[in-house]
Amino acid sequence: MMSVRRCLLPMGLLVLGLSGAFPPAFTAALPAAVDGQMLPTLAPMLERATPAVVNIATESRVAQRRNPLLDDPFFRHFFNVPDQQPRERKAQSVGSGVVVDARRGYVITNHHVVDGADTITVTLRDGRQLQAKVIGSDSESDVAVIQIPSNNLTALPLADTDGLRVGDFVVAIGNPFGLGQTVTSGIVSALGRTGLGIQGYEDFIQTDASINPGNSGGALVNLRGELVGVNTAIIAPGGGNVGIGFAIPANMVSRLMNQIVAHGSVRRGQLGVSVQDLTPDLAKAFNIPANQGAVIAQVSPRSTAARAGLKEGDVVLSVNDKPMRDGNSLRNSIGLLEVGASVKLEILRDGKPLMLEAKVGEYVPAKTEGDAINPRLAGASFEEIGPNSPLGGRTQGVLVSRVESGSPAARAGLRKNDLIVGVNRQRIASTTELQQLAAGSDALLINLVRGQEELLLALR
Structure with a gap:
């Protein structure tokens, strides 16, 4: 839950203000210039850029976790539990997006903002609410393209980020905590950040412009009002901004968008x-x-x-x-x-x-379905580490690419993105070796790597 601290004036000061106790100069406007020099402001650039940044609200249906006893007819009868129990709940989330093609109504956002959404509502700066459809997305880079009706839209031009430098001023525009459009400023703190484990393909711009939950998919712009990056992640030990945020560079976004629009996905x-x-x-x-x-x-x-x-x-x-x-x-x-x-x-x-x-x-990875290997692995899919994987050339094993909820593989403890490195005390490097060692075995002893942990699962 977000903690909001209200800024209230003491009642006594409020009464004095209303009674005219302050001199007339208290209401004077900020001067436009000091000693003949115009005061610096980002307002003119933001007036051009902010109409292109949108708020995104999604709604999806999520399967509810159920106690297995609720599926037992005797238990339901004994405790008078109704037969019809809701198995799904509605989930809502908020994020941001950037209009990059006003003529066709294309909006760039993050894959994780719209992933699994049943409905996507885009709110423009002028208050219009439009329903969007997903053109395509790429989970490996966390980029998605959605489309809205192209009536009277404003688009952001894309900057050439090959010329971006550490120290360049940037502005983040988005929808933090669902508050509505918010602008923060900072600089480019670093370039080419990789190896963070946030996404499969990483080449991040790091910035100290405040980015918080809800900013995902929003714009990082330069002082010319050009899009230099799509905000996507933060390092937040306390749950909020600590001055370390990451954006996907505009040049990378442009190349991904071209493929998504052409094919509906990215062909690696x-x-x-x-x-x-x-x-x-x-x-x-x-x-x-x-x-x-x-x-x-x-x-x-x-x-x-x-x-x-x-x-x-x-x-x-x-x-x-x-x-x-x-x-x-x-x-x-x-x-x-x-x-x-x-x-x-x-x-x-x-x-x-x-x-x-x-x-x-x-690149087409070699894939194998778990039910074709061993009944205990049913519901899971496995694929080899390809040359494009972040793990390529660094380790050997087989990736768990999918685990179906409630399946034997899920009940055994397997999770998506687990890396299986051994079966029955023998190392493996391919789906062929996984199949050879696991097929027909009454018991499976699986060595796997999950994040920074090494685990041992016994499947009987």
Whole structure:
């Protein structure tokens, strides 16, 4: 619950104010200029930008947790429990969005704002309330595109965020705590934040402009009123803003939006490599002068990378002339390209520069359904760690990509995004190995990683 502290004047001061005890100068307006210099203000820019930022309210139906005894006819009869018990409840949430195409009525927001919503109501700055439909979304980057009727809309132009610098002034516009449109200001605190574990694809702008729950999907704009980022996450140990917020860069949003509008989803590209960061120790071992880049740890046979001539130990310095800081930079750059696009790679091989060109292929992970492996795993889906996964090249195992509520897999304790690393005391690295070790087994001992914890599940 949000804590609201009311700012009230003591009654005695209120009476004095009403009785004219204050001199006439008390009501004077703030001067427009001091010593002939106009006072700085963001108001003109905000008057142009705020009509493009919308409030989003969603409503969805969520399955209620039920005590298993309520499904027992004898229990219901003995305690006179009605047969018809509600199994669902309505859930409501609020967030923000940004109109980026006024002609077609496209609004950018976060995937988690509209995920699972049955109805989406968009409230414009002028008070109009419009029903929206989802064009498509991408959970890996937390970007969604929704559409509203395109009558008299205002859109924000997108900035080229490749030129964004730490220290640039920015303004966050959104709907914190459902209060209504709110504006806060700050600076760009850092660029290229990755490895936070918030999303599958991370290349965040960090800002100290106040961002709170409800700001998700709102705008981060520069002083020209251009969209530089979509606010998406905060670090909030106490539940509110502490000056560390994250936004998805506009250039990344633009590329994702193009794919979502064209296909309804994002078709992830891949080269067919596993990568790791170029550390000082690796640079020394390879005897190369570079201090940043992505090291090719593995090249899949018959992949586009193999056809282009990439080899293990190559260090990728840039992709399409954009420098690569680390493995995440390479993964993001390739994953956001259209499948079939040509990509120019600048690499170091044995300390010597080399230019290669490759085609971006489409990544389709190998998937297996749990009921095809073992009845105890029914209701779960499993997929291999692909080269585009944040875990690619860093660990081995099989991801739990889906767990159906109430299924044998759910009752056994499996959860979505668990990483299974071992079955019956043997390590696994593929769905094939999972199937070989688990098929026909009367009891399963599963080693898995969940977040920062390692767990052992016994399924009998």
